[in-house]
Amino acid sequence: MLSLARNLWLICAQYNIQIHIQGINKRAADILSQTGSHEWLSLRRKARTVLKAAFRPGTFKNLRTQLNTYLLFCEKFCRSAFPVGQETLCGYVCFLSDNFKNSGSVRNYLSGVKTWAILLNFDTEEFNSPSLRLTLSGIDKLNTNVPNTKLPFEPYHLNRMFEIIDMTSVQDAVMWAVIMISFYAMLRKSQFANNSRTTFNPKEQLTRGDIQITEEGLIIDIQWSKTSQKHKNIHQIPLKRIEDCVLCPVLAYSRMVSMLPALPGEPAFGLSDSKGKICAFSKSDIDKILHKLLVRCGMDTSQYSFHSLRRGGATCASAAGCTDSEICTIGNWASSCYKGYIKHSTDKLYYISSKMGLFCKLSY
Structure with missing residues (x-):
C-alpha cells in the first residue's frame, strides 16, 4: 500500500x-x-x-529523472520523501556518492530534489543544514576522481587537420567549415546540431540564412544559445577574412557553400539526401566524424572532443591579447566560467613571473 x-x-x-x-x-x-x-x-x-x-524541456526531463531516483531511494530505505528530512538528505548524498564518480553529479541530483521541494511547496530549510554541508564537504574530500577536462585545440592542431582533410570531398569540406566557424566563433555544438537529424530546429540551430558572406568576411546571427534561450536578442558575430592563411573561417565556409548550395532556411551545416535536400548533422554525427579525423591525425581521442574547439578559440583569443570582455562577447558567456576554458602557455606563465621579478627588483 x-x-x-x-x-x-x-x-x-x-x-x-x-x-x-x-x-x-x-x-x-x-x-x-x-x-x-x-x-x-x-x-x-x-x-x-x-x-x-x-525550465527547458531537457532540464525538466533531467528533473524528473532526479525525482524518480530520489523516490526510489526513499522507497528502498523506507524514508519519507517530502517534506525532506536532514537524515534522509545526508543518507541520499552517501547513496549517490556510491554510484557517481564525480561529486558534482551528487550536488546536481541534490539540487534537483530541492527544486522539486520548491515546486511542490515544501520547506527547503534542511538543504541549508550544517550536517548536510559537512556531508557534502566530506564527499568532496573522499572522492579522488579527477574530471577528464578536454584539452583545447591549438593552431598547430588545426593545421595538422587541414593537411589530412580532403578538400575535394564534400563531407570533409563541410566538416572543415564546421571546425573553422566553431573555433573562431567559439560555438557550442547545440548551436548547429541537435540530438538527431530529424529534430533540427531553425529557431535554435544555425541556418544558411543566419550566415552572411560580406566583403570583409562573415556575419553570423546566433538566435539561440545555452545562456540566451528566449530568442529576444540576436547575438551577432563578425568573422574577418584572413588573407594567405589556410586557417581562414571565411575561406572554409565559402568553399563549402560553393560545393554544397542550400536554401536560406536549410541547416547551415549538413549533407544532401537523395532528394537533394540538406540534412542536418546530429550531435553524434559530429562526434563520430571528428573522432575519425583525430585518429587520422594521430591525436589522442581521449584528450580532445568537439568542445576543444570552443576552449581552443578562447585560449587563442587570450594568447592573441584579446581582453576578457572581448572573449566573453564572442563566446557569449554570461559568467566568468569562460576563464576555465583558457589554457595559458608556458611562455606566457614565464612572462608573468618575469614581470613580477622585475617589479620586485625595482622595489628594493
Missing part, C-alpha cells in the same frame, strides 16, 4: 493531477474538503504550469 501511495503521489506531481478520496464516516469533513474556490484551484494549476515553463 505504501508503494502504491508513493507511485500515485508521483503521478500526481508529474502530471499536475489533483485527486479526492471520498470519506466514509466523517461526512462533514469530507464535504468541506471538496469545497473551495474553483478560481483558486485554477490559479494554483496555472502557477504550477508557469513554474514548469521556467
